Amino acid sequence: MRAPTPIRFISTRGQAPAVRFDEALLQGLAPDGGLYVPERIPRLPATVWQQAASFSDMAADVLARWLQGVFSEETVARVTTEALSFPVPLVSLGEDLYILELFHGPTLSFKDFGARTMARFAREVLRRLDERLLVLVATSGDTGSAVADGFAGLERVQVGLLYPYGQVSPVQERQLIVQRPGVHAFAVHGTFDDCQRLVKAAFADPDFARVRLSSANSINVGRLLPQMLYYIWAVAVGAFDEVVFCVPSGNLGNLTGGVLAALSGLPVRRFIAAHNANDFFPRFLAGEGPAFGPSRRTLSNAMDVGAPSNFERLQALLGDAMPARIWGTSISDETTLATIRHVYETTGYLPDPHTAVGLAAARCYREATGDRTPLVVLATAHPAKFPEVIRQALEFEPEAPEALARLWQQEVSVVHVEADLEALKARLLPYVATGT
Numbered sequence: 001m002r003a004p005t006p007i008r009f010i011s012t013r014g015q016a017p018a019v020r021f022d023e024a025l026l027q028g029l030a031p032d033g034g035l036y037v038p039e040r041i042p043r044l045p046a047t048v049w050q051q052a053a054s055f056s057d058m059a060a061d062v063l064a065r066w067l068q069g070v071f072s073e074e075t076v077a078r079v080t081t082e083a084l085s086f087p088v089p090l091v092s093l094g095e096d097l098y099i100l101e102l103f104h105g106p107t108l109s110f111k112d113f114g115a116r117t118m119a120r121f122a123r124e125v126l127r128r129l130d131e132r133l134l135v136l137v138a139t140s141g142d143t144g145s146a147v148a149d150g151f152a153g154l155e156r157v158q159v160g161l162l163y164p165y166g167q168v169s170p171v172q173e174r175q176l177i178v179q180r181p182g183v184h185a186f187a188v189h190g191t192f193d194d195c196q197r198l199v200k201a202a203f204a205d206p207d208f209a210r211v212r213l214s215s216a217n218s219i220n221v222g223r224l225l226p227q228m229l230y231y232i233w234a235v236a237v238g239a240f241d242e243v244v245f246c247v248p249s250g251n252l253g254n255l256t257g258g259v260l261a262a263l264s265g266l267p268v269r270r271f272i273a274a275h276n277a278n279d280f281f282p283r284f285l286a287g288e289g290p291a292f293g294p295s296r297r298t299l300s301n302a303m304d305v306g307a308p309s310n311f312e313r314l315q316a317l318l319g320d321a322m323p324a325r326i327w328g329t330s331i332s333d334e335t336t337l338a339t340i341r342h343v344y345e346t347t348g349y350l351p352d353p354h355t356a357v358g359l360a361a362a363r364c365y366r367e368a369t370g371d372r373t374p375l376v377v378l379a380t381a382h383p384a385k386f387p388e389v390i391r392q393a394l395e396f397e398p399e400a401p402e403a404l405a406r407l408w409q410q411e412v413s414v415v416h417v418e419a420d421l422e423a424l425k426a427r428l429l430p431y432v433a434t435g436t
């Protein structure tokens with residue numbers, strides 16, 4: 001039997017060699033500064049969503065088709081079973097409007113899907129190469145905790161988390177600093193930009209050369225591919241013939257996952273890109289041409305992105321078809337609060353601020369287009385992660401689910417450092433040396 005030819009990944013900038021998934025996973029960015037996109041996209045038969053038995057079986061089936069010749073079916077199934085063993089409910093709000101809850105993973109945001117899966121594929125690759133990995137992340141919120149949780153306790157992997165001290169919410173900070181094996185949290189006395197600068201400087205520093213470094217950021221193919229899976233699951237559970245997906249968006253990684261699912265055959269009529277005041281992408285779709293701006297702070301802070309990194313990838317995948325496949329809009333903080341209130345009071349459903357941006361955008365879409373196709377809004381985070389915003393909208397705070405409530409009983413571990421590379425090295429390199 002001939003071994004299947006692996007799908008290769010090519011750079012959006014066309015100046016780097018094509019690589020396999022495992023290589024793209026460890027590299028992150030392509031050497032020419034571009035983002036990896038698949039050279040070809042496997043066609044999924046409709047039986048994948050028509051006969052899906054469980055999320056993790058469906059996930060293993062889909063990813064095995066993408067990763068043929070790179071990982072065995074057994075390896076893929078082991079990864080998806082370990083990584084994606086939480087529920088993914090589809091909730092009906094009536095009038096063919098649905099919410100797909102992506103916040104039942106350990107850190108209560110959709111980023112658990114990508115981070116947990118990527119971490120386990122990375123472990124498989126490191127075993128093969130007999131190497132170790134240091135994941136360094138600058139974070140101001142959801143990404144850091146998802147990455148820390150995803151990689152914690154995996155053999156051959158250590159994580160360094162850098163966050164700006166005093167500039168993340170109490171819940172977010174707690175999620176970053178709870179003790180996890182192999183994870184080291186650093187409260188940097190500086191801004192988020194300082195944290196990013198430190199990570200960049202570490203990547204260029206010879207003292208870090210003896211360990212492989214990864215930033216596990218949202219452009220990594222290891223985080224991208226798992227983000228196709230819940231779109232497929234929604235069609236499976238809802239038994240939709242055709243569907244519109246509304247995606248609360250920042251860096252456009254989540255949306256890109258959906259586009260990959262659609263390009264592989266999932267019957268998606270259209271995507272809605274729901275943005276907050278960071279409105280570069282809706283403006284681009286409206287024909288205003290690319291003009292990245294500085295990021296603006298909003299109540300849906302995980303989407304405060306002025307220059308979405310996955311834009312380049314969407315362009316490579318869709319080209320001129322982008323405005324036909326994606327409808328976009330920008331939602332103000334005022335409308336976000338009003339939507340939390342309105343949806344809660346009329347349906348009893350409590351959306352987090354990011355999901356509320358999605359719900360508001362979904363309503364705009366239906367008003368603007370008259371399209372009555374079943375519409376699924378992705379719920380990207382649990383409302384209890386944002387008690388301050390919910391209080392602002394409704395004058396009460398949401399009940400914390402078990403996973404959050406438990407945080408306050410757990411041990412924490414955090415090292416305070418100045419925003420200075422030598423200070424960080426003095427505290428981080430000893431861990432790297434001992435591999436703990």
Ligand SMILES: *Cc1c(COP(=O)(O)O)cnc(C)c1O
Binds near residue numbers: 111250380381
């Ligand atoms: C990261 C994040 C988003 C934005 O996702 P992108 O892939 O960056 O577009 C939306 N909502 C929440 C809660 C997030 O954490």
